[in-house]
Amino acid sequence: MSSVYQINKGINKAIEFRGLKAQYIGYLAAGLVGLLLMYAVLYISGVNTWICLILIGGAGTGLITTIFRLSHKYGQYGLQKKNAKRSLPDYLKFRSRKLFIHLKYTSPSPLGRDLGRGYDKY
16 A cells, blocks of 8 residues: 655745645654654653553644644744734833934835925924
């Protein structure tokens, strides 16, 4: 029995493997390597094999479902956007309007007129 996995090899498109998109493939691989190391540490430390298997199996199931849920919910860049939005401040506090009064737009418009004229007179 051979199975064929389709991998998206398009230019400038995110790779996709069995529904996982972009960076989530790496997250899943790193998580599985971590579970393998955790199993080795538990086994070497003398924990019963069945307890090791139950712990690692449960953690692996949780890892896989979480990664797939994040991939489907946020897509290729959504999780990064969510993390970036968390670092934005809730509000900005200004003590004076001096900064905005002296602002002037200096880039020329496509029509050749300076759009900044008139903004600094207030």
